[in-house]
Amino acid sequence: MLNESMIAVIIGVVFGFLNRLFMLRTDYRQYPTHRHGKMIHLSLGVIAAGLGAVAVPSLIDENYTAITFLGLAAQQFRDVRNMERQTLSKLDQFELVPRGLTYIEGIAMVFEGRNYLVIFAAFFTSLITLLANWRWGIVAGSLTFIVSKIYMSGKNMQDIADIVEGEVRVEGPHLYVDNIYIMNIGLEVNQEIIKKHGMGILIKPKTGNSLVTIANLGQRQAILHNLSIILGVYRDSGEPALVPLSKRDLENGNLGVFFLPQVKNIKKALEIVGLVPVLENAVRLPSESEVNEKG
């Protein structure tokens, strides 16, 4: 009953699933939501692990039809991305400070990508188990965690920009963060609220490439969203005067972030902005273009 291929499949599935478990983190974003959301992704993880692990024995048995099922699986996981995108976009309408489509697309992409990583981990583990023995299989399985870890980590804002406190100034109806014009506030009531609760952050890009990334509206929305999730937000629906905003200094590409937090703690705020992930879809590398390479 427990022949070689069966052992390979079991070890493959176990390591594939452990990989998914390892990559499924629910943090301050509370996404995937606890219990049910997690259950969905863990179940999909088991399926992905199963597919990857079974592929090897069937390949060795020269059962090529079974391999084509991997193609079917890819379609399945693309649907996962679609599902996440749709759910998140719908929910985003009810956020006081929305995530923005770029952030959502990034999250959806991660869900799809991680399932492929699980397939890869299960495939690799079961391959090594079959070719060598179960001991080497376990070693190979442990190695896949390192690969997953590498693919899991992306850059953060602090890697591409300097983040410092900016002074919030209200001059008449005009609102500035340092010397960056944010907006015109007509009501004195709101001007008072902003003087009391307003917080300003200045994001200075480190290179020409990061300048373009930081200018991306999706990236800017992600910064505002993360700030408001962690520090709370001093506003309600239908209060556009108190909406957090980010504006660029056109001269040097600095970004001025204006924000009304529930908890006014600039040290935490700077840290939060520093840890905002750089969205894959916002990254541009103008330095890689032929025009710029010629100097």
Added chain:
Amino acid sequence: MSTLEKKILAVVTLNGEQVLSGGAPVFIAKTPAEMQRTAFLLEKIIDGIAHDLENDSIIIVRH
């Protein structure tokens, strides 16, 4: 929710002579305090934002 965006929804002014009605209702106030009060109420009711034009007029807009 149907909304009028990027349009001036209302004008509150101390100086009725410098505003010509072009579709948006104009509220004429006698004192700056009254102007602020009317603009405040309009902002809350329309869910818009009040912008000060620095010529004794405030407009209410939705972005």
